[in-house]
Amino acid sequence: MTWILPEGASLDLEGISSPLQVLRGLGGGSQGQVFEVEVAGERLALKWYLPACIARDPHLKRRLGESIRATAPSEAFLWPLALVTPGPDALPLLRLTEPGFGYLMELRPAGFVGAHEHVGGHLAIGLLQVLRAGFFLAEAFHALHLKGLCYKDISLGNLFLEPSSGRILICDNDNVDVDGRDLGSVLGTPGFMAPEILMGRARPGANSDLFSLAVLIFRLLTRHDPLRGRRELAIRCLDEPARRRLYGEAPLFIFDPIDASNRPDPIEHAAALITWPIYPEPIKLLFEQTFCAGLQAPQRRALTGQWMAALAAALDQRQLCGSCGQETFPAPSDPAPLCWSCGCPLAPPTRLRLPHGQVTAAAGNELHPHHFDRLLNLRLDQPLARVEAHPSAGDLLGLRNLSDQAWRAELRSGQQLVLKPGQACNLASLVRLITPAGAVELPC
Amino acid sequence: MPFPNVRLANRPLHFIYICDCSGSMEAQGKIQALNQAIRQSLPGMAEVARQNPEARVLVRAVGFADRAAWHLEQPTEVQQLQWLDLQAGGITAMGEALELVAAALQSPPMEERALPPVLVLISDGQPTDDFDAGLAALMRQPWAQKAVRLAIAMGHDADTEVLQQFIGNDPGGGLPAGEIPGASGQRPLHRSGRSPRRPLQASNATSLAQYIQWASTAVVGAASMPASRMAGSGPQANIPLPDLPPTLMDPTDDVGPLVW
Ligand SMILES: Nc1ncnc2c1ncn2[C@@H]1O[C@H](COP(=O)(O)OP(=O)(O)OP(=O)(O)O)[C@@H](O)[C@H]1O
Ligand SMILES: [Zn+2]
Numbered sequence: 001m002t003w004i005l006p007e008g009a010s011l012d013l014e015g016i017s018s019p020l021q022v023l024r025g026l027g028g029g030s031q032g033q034v035f036e037v038e039v040a041g042e043r044l045a046l047k048w049y050l051p052a053c054i055a056r057d058p059h060l061k062r063r064l065g066e067s068i069r070a071t072a073p074s075e076a077f078l079w080p081l082a083l084v085t086p087g088p089d090a091l092p093l094l095r096l097t098e099p100g101f102g103y104l105m106e107l108r109p110a111g112f113v114g115a116h117e118h119v120g121g122h123l124a125i126g127l128l129q130v131l132r133a134g135f136f137l138a139e140a141f142h143a144l145h146l147k148g149l150c151y152k153d154i155s156l157g158n159l160f161l162e163p164s165s166g167r168i169l170i171c172d173n174d175n176v177d178v179d180g181r182d183l184g185s186v187l188g189t190p191g192f193m194a195p196e197i198l199m200g201r202a203r204p205g206a207n208s209d210l211f212s213l214a215v216l217i218f219r220l221l222t223r224h225d226p227l228r229g230r231r232e233l234a235i236r237c238l239d240e241p242a243r244r245r246l247y248g249e250a251p252l253f254i255f256d257p258i259d260a261s262n263r264p265d266p267i268e269h270a271a272a273l274i275t276w277p278i279y280p281e282p283i284k285l286l287f288e289q290t291f292c293a294g295l296q297a298p299q300r301r302a303l304t305g306q307w308m309a310a311l312a313a314a315l316d317q318r319q320l321c322g323s324c325g326q327e328t329f330p331a332p333s334d335p336a337p338l339c340w341s342c343g344c345p346l347a348p349p350t351r352l353r354l355p356h357g358q359v360t361a362a363a364g365n366e367l368h369p370h371h372f373d374r375l376l377n378l379r380l381d382q383p384l385a386r387v388e389a390h391p392s393a394g395d396l397l398g399l400r401n402l403s404d405q406a407w408r409a410e411l412r413s414g415q416q417l418v419l420k421p422g423q424a425c426n427l428a429s430l431v432r433l434i435t436p437a438g439a440v441e442l443p444c
Numbered sequence: 445m446p447f448p449n450v451r452l453a454n455r456p457l458h459f460i461y462i463c464d465c466s467g468s469m470e471a472q473g474k475i476q477a478l479n480q481a482i483r484q485s486l487p488g489m490a491e492v493a494r495q496n497p498e499a500r501v502l503v504r505a506v507g508f509a510d511r512a513a514w515h516l517e518q519p520t521e522v523q524q525l526q527w528l529d530l531q532a533g534g535i536t537a538m539g540e541a542l543e544l545v546a547a548a549l550q551s552p553p554m555e556e557r558a559l560p561p562v563l564v565l566i567s568d569g570q571p572t573d574d575f576d577a578g579l580a581a582l583m584r585q586p587w588a589q590k591a592v593r594l595a596i597a598m599g600h601d602a603d604t605e606v607l608q609q610f611i612g613n614d615p616g617g618g619l620p621a622g623e624i625p626g627a628s629g630q631r632p633l634h635r636s637g638r639s640p641r642r643p644l645q646a647s648n649a650t651s652l653a654q655y656i657q658w659a660s661t662a663v664v665g666a667a668s669m670p671a672s673r674m675a676g677s678g679p680q681a682n683i684p685l686p687d688l689p690p691t692l693m694d695p696t697d698d699v700g701p702l703v704w
Contacts, residue, residue: 001488002654004690030662030671030686052687056674096690120497121451130447153672157495190670203675223452237590238455239560239682243670271450278448320445327445341448 001025004033004048004095011093015084016104020046031174036107044081047174048102059183060174064103067176073143076136078105078171103174108160112169115159115216119223125163127278127327128318128364131311132166134217135380138307140170141213145206145304150179152204154212155189156219179206188212190243191225195295198248207298214290214302217311221279224272226291229254229262232269253291255284277340280317280329282310308378312370315380316359319349332358350427352387352399353441361397361427363389372437384437388424398424399433399440408434452497457559457668458519459489459660460548461505462541464567464598469532472704474568474598476529477649481656483527489660490522492668499559499668504548509534512541538571538606539578546578549587560667560683561591564659565610568598568704575606592667592683595643596655599704607643640685648703654689662686 003025005011010021018040026034032049054060064080072079080103091099117123118130137159144151151173158172175186182203187193194211196202218226227246235242252262254272264272276284286302294301314329321328323344330337330346337346350361354371366383370376384403390396400423401407407419410432419425419433433440461482469475493501502519506512507530515530545563548554571578582588595607638644640663646652665671666686673684 001657002650050687050690052690114495116495116497118447119452120494121449122494123447125447126445127447155672185674187673187675189672193673219452223447223450225452228453233557236557237560237587238557239590240670240684241682268453271448271452274448274450325445 001028001033002095003028003035004050005035005046006093006095007035009093011090012087013084013090014087015082020084022046032102037104039104043107044104045078045107046084046102046104049100051096051098051100054098054100057185059185061101063177063183064174066178067149067173068103070147070149073147073149074140076140076168076170077144077173078108078169079173080105105173108169108171111162111164112160112167113163115156115161115220118161118163119156119219121223123161123163125161125166127329128315129161129163129166130220131315131318132380133161133168134220135308135311135315135378136166136168137170137216137220138213138304138311139379140168141209142304142308144176145179145209148179149176150204150206150209151176151212152184152209153186153188153192154209154216155192156216157189159216190240190247192216193247194298195248195251196298198244202298207301210301210303211290211294211298213304213307214287214294217307218287218291221283222272222275224254224264224269224275226253226255226287227251227262229264229269229272231262233265251291251295253288253295255288256292257288258292278329280310280314280331283314286310305378312368312378312380313357315365316357316371318365319346319360319362322347350397350443353443355438359387361387361399363387363397366402367399367440369437372435384435385440387427390426397427399427399430400424403435403437405436410434454498454500455557455559456519456555457499457501457664458549458554458561459501459503459522459664460545460561460563461503461515462538462545462563462565463505463507463515463530464536464538464569465507465509465530465532465534466536466569466572467509467533468569468601469598473649474704475532477652478566478598478656479527479529481649481653482660484653485657485660486522486525486527488657489664492661492665493522496665496668499664501664501668505530506541506544508537508541510537512537512544514544535572536567536569537573538565538567539573539575542575542578542582542610546582546585546588549582549585549591551587554587558587561587562659562663562667563588563591563593564656565593565595565607566598567595567607568602570601570603571606575609579606579609590682592663592685594640594659594663596652596659597643597645598652599647600645602643604643604645611641611643638688640688644688646704658686658689662689 005022007024010019012019021038023036031053035046037046064083068080082104085101086099152175160169177184192212192215194208197204197208254262254264290301319328321339324342326341328339351358356374357371359365365387367385370378386400388398388400401419404421409417409419409425411429430442501522503522505516507515593611595610597604644655667683
């Protein structure tokens, strides 16, 4: 690749107070190139735009400036930190006729991979992490929309995942705009765009973000596309006009409860048929809401808060199948749940009773502050306790205190003990845990 | 427990190089430059293929000189591809090459469902056989009509007329010179008059490498997975083509001073 900024050069740029050293090129796309740089001892990423991109999007610079002033909605965004333009000494070093501008952001930490790696089946990841990723994505959009902003062009290409934790990062935040103002040129990416945008009936904003968010969550959860069923099989050459029909002119959800004419094909669309039964009813209802009524009526689409609640609730009821070990998500109200993977009946699990909700005792499940206080925001990133398997006796489950305060444990023997931060205690012997946030009760 | 072992169904994307191997390609290291450019472009192409879970990118190549023949006949996944050098010598049987490609795009052997194929014709001269018959045979195939057809002219002796016929009419045709629509049929962007719907003029090894890289990454990306759309796009072509690589000013051109 020929780099626009010479690797190794020190550039004097307006917008930052110290000179910037270009360490190496990281990559380039249709919009510009991204470099690893060092400014005042700190490693950052610098995106530099190509003239064609700036010409197409006359308000780009203004939007970036406003985003920088507004600051990042949450840590999930690789948000622009500073806008930079070349100073007189830097001009001759740029390999462009029109020098343009760029912006600084944080470097994407190692361990995050493109979400397409998951959808393409190249990634070892668990259902727990995938559901968490869906939650974090909804949470990020929640924070963005609460700031009055919209993203406009979310797709697999700007989402990154950490497979071990399910944490996410959203890149390419340069289309972010004040919702409803429409100071931008981007429409979105076909396949993720809401039908009214693809068909030119509306301009992108928070409502169309909700459609794209649902598509992304669907693709994370199923590795399939919500609108590609039998109708896709009738298409020989999948080109622009065909995508327009599939996603804009005549979209139909593959699991539409009333119209079954676009169901997945058992061979071509096996991923959808295998994964859909995994998920609890409330999640499926949000997809139906968004991809049936919400296809044509943007105000009917599932909201970010609804996604967060449904995904967090699914994680609370996660249970490992006693026969095959797979992660399952049976509803507590289901009298005779079966494992989606091996078909065996699932034994009634132990459920930890909390002031607000229940959490199934399964290795990896966590207790969060919102389980103790319903007024707190749903969050998954500050767990108070985690269920863990005993390191040598795998079927023994313990609960580890992840908080920084000591808890009082009441045991079946009538004994009491103190569970210090970082310690775990055997769940089987436990009746009750008293924490400053509230009590955790086990069934007798 | 791992996520179930399933993945998004994908469609084949056939990418076919149609390469001039006539004697004139021997001059000034042109054939070497072409082999190098293709070989160098493969890692980037593999990376794009990986980022597009909807596509299975399969590469083939035809060479033409006295006769046309498959240089790489088996559709090969780009990740597995090892480029063997093309050799130059002979005349320019371009028409026959197009007939070979036409046969390959017939169904069968073409799959029933696929992404639009990408055909890249590279030449430095004039066809010496019946180009019109070859092109007509090609364009009778529905998959060829749907294909993204690109052409690269190596040096200034290439017959840009026939290359333009291969590409088809520039849908932005009829515009005054210098007002060529840019990517995705948008407003004019390339004051130089460059357009992906015209033969791309490679006048040295560096620009050849850039065009080959562009065709094998940006165009493959556009044909396999849609990219961001901008407002103001005019009537959409079958596949909106990405911007051409920018003309970068490079005082320290490290690829060599060859000019064709
Ligand atoms: N903050 C970052 N840290 C590390 N790498 C980054 C960062 N931002 C972008 N990159 C990498 O730089 C390359 C170019 O990224 P970018 O998203 O800007 O391309 P683009 O021009 O937007 O491409 P596209 O055509 O997909 O829109 C990619 O490989 C991307 O992963
Ligand atoms: Zn099972």
